[in-house]
Amino acid sequence: MEIQRKLRSVMFVGTSSDVGKSVITAGFCRIFKQDGYAPAPFKAQNMSLNSYATPEGLEIGRAQAVQAEAAGVPCHTDMNPVLLKPTNDQTAQVILNGKSIGNQSAKEYFLSGDRAELFEEVKRAYQRLASRYSPIVMEGAGSISELNLKQRDITNMRMAIAAGAATYLITDIDKGGVFASLYGTMALLELEEKACIKGIIINKFRGDMELFQEGKKIIEELCGVPVIGIVPYFKDIFIEEEDAVSLKQKRNQPVAGKVNVAVVLLSRMSNFTDFDCLDKDSRVNLYYTHTREGVSLADIVILPGSKNTIEDLVELKNNGLAEVIIQAYQNGKTVIGICGGYQMMGQFIKDPLQLESAAGEIDGLGILPVETVLLNEKTTRQCTFTYRDFPETCTGYEIHMGETFVHGADKPVAFMEEQHNDGCFLSEKCWGSYLHGILDNQVVINDLLAPYTALQAESTDYRQFRSEQYDKLAALLRENLDIEQVYQHIKN
Structure with missing residues (x-):
């Protein structure tokens, strides 16, 4: 379809976190694409442990990658120039234009003297993006009325003003207090x-x-502004969540007649979207757990990624979950690890630069014959591979700071087209891999479930499934929002 004339940017901000900004932004990316424009998402600063590797091998927030997919364009660091990945309650790794520039405490980050330059970096990224796409569909972060942070804000109303964006305020009526949250938010804004x-x-x-x-x-x-629509609560449209807040509402116990898959709920869990495809398999009951019982009752135990592998492993040992996971493996249950979880399953993890812990080294769970050394340089790349000896071409991506060495016979899980292979395959019921998204591939899911069910799921094109969900979301927004009113505000 022929691209129409350039549009003003549009921005979606919130009365608080978790009101649905990311999903509505994705929906509008899809609407503009359907209407013949060339949209692209933009979030100046994102704080999330869910990240993604761009085609160039750089890192952005996963939500912006999802929004780019909804817009039908390749994701790029200009869509999320600043990404904060918390390593603990007070410190975060700072990703600028796709590359780590080190860890900073909240005080160091928000009170440092380079905030003005950081805002200039953000605006330059926006300008580059706006020169290639139209409209830019912008997303705010958290609440727009945090008065103590406003002067140091680089992502909400300062960015809306800098971009000249037509801005829409989103609130979550399901939380309650909708009148107070909207009125209070508007009352605290400057003219x-x-x-x-x-x-x-x-x-x-x-x-x-x-x-x-x-x-x-x-x-x-x-x-003093119109309500352009009311979006109904939906459960039949599947769009990746940005925040792990949503995990608290998910199932948390086994179900009879299903293959029960327990994902160990780590304090610093990253990329929980790795399990969305598995969760939608009709043969599976997937749940997140941090209890001994939840792990012991599962058929399959998955150790997910972590932003601080050592500290999460220490916590597993202290709360007794490490012992239960080892026992599950010894009892012949399936235990696999993804990224940080793969590192935990090894013999030990060394941290000579003390990137994650002052301890410098910790014993792993001792399940896989591997050892890991944490490095300052981060590996970020998209990957094409074959899984074990299956012929199907699979896709995934790597985001990790460690290098893992396999002792004895090297049995990779994934065979790359590039020069390196990935993971350690001990048996059909025990392996580990650095590859996020490995469980988005049907051949991997079928092999994982094979010891537990003779049922075979039909081959699913997960990319096509996601595309259908964006279309359903766009249709829902068109039905319930005054889209024409939005167009009136963004047409120059």
Whole structure:
């Protein structure tokens, strides 16, 4: 379809975190693509342990990669120039333009003297993106009314003003307190910021929307801007979540008649979207657990990625889960590890630069014949591979700071087209791999489940499935939001 004329940027901000900004941003990326434009997502600063490798081998927030997929364009670091990946409660690794520039405490990051330069970096990324795509579909972070952070903000209303973006405020009515959160948010904005807000979106509504029409009028009177629509709470459209907050609402126990898969819920768990495809398999009951019982009752135990492998491993040892995981392996259950979980399954992890811990070295779970050395240089790349001896071509991506060495016979899990192979295959019921997204491939899922069920799932094109979900999301937004009003604000 012929690309139409250039549009003003549009931005979606929130009254708080987890109100649905990422999903609605993805939905509008899809709408603009369907309507013949060339949209691209942008989030100036993201704080998330879910990240993704761009085609150039650089790192951005996973949410922006999802939004780029919805827009039908390759993801790029200009879509998320600053990514903060928490390593503990007070410190985060800072990713700038796709590359780590080291760890900083919250105080160091937010109070450092280079905030002005960081904002300039963010604006340059936006300008590069805007020269290639239109419209830019921007996403804010958290609440836009955090007064103590506003002067140091590089991602919310300062960015909206800098981009001249038509901005829409999203609130989650399912949380309650919708009137106070909207009115309070608007009341705390400065005049220049208020001028950016063109409308309000009420998200995650349950029940009969006709019963909220009076509430809608009250909100419009209080806030002085129109409510452009009310989006219903949905469970039949599957869009990757950005935050692990959602894991708390997921199933957390075994189910009879299914292959029960327990993902160990680590404190610093990263890339939990690795298990979305497995979760949708009709043969599987996947749940997240941090209890001994939850692990012991599973058929398959998965150790996921971690932003601080050593500290999460220490926690597993202290709470007794390490012992239960080892026992599961000894009892013949399936135990696999992805990225940090792969490192944990080895003999030991060395940290000579003390990147994750002052201890410098820790014994692993001793399940796999591997040892890991944590390095300052991060590996980030997309990968094409074959799994074990199966002929199907698979895809995944690597994001890790360690190098893992296999003792004895080297049996890779994945055979790359490039010069290196990946992982350690001990048996059909025990292996580890650095590859995020390895479980997005049907051949891997079928092999993982083979010891537990004779049922065979139909081959699923997960990429096509995701594309269908973006279309369903776009249709839902078109049905419930005044899209024409949005176009009126962004057409120059």
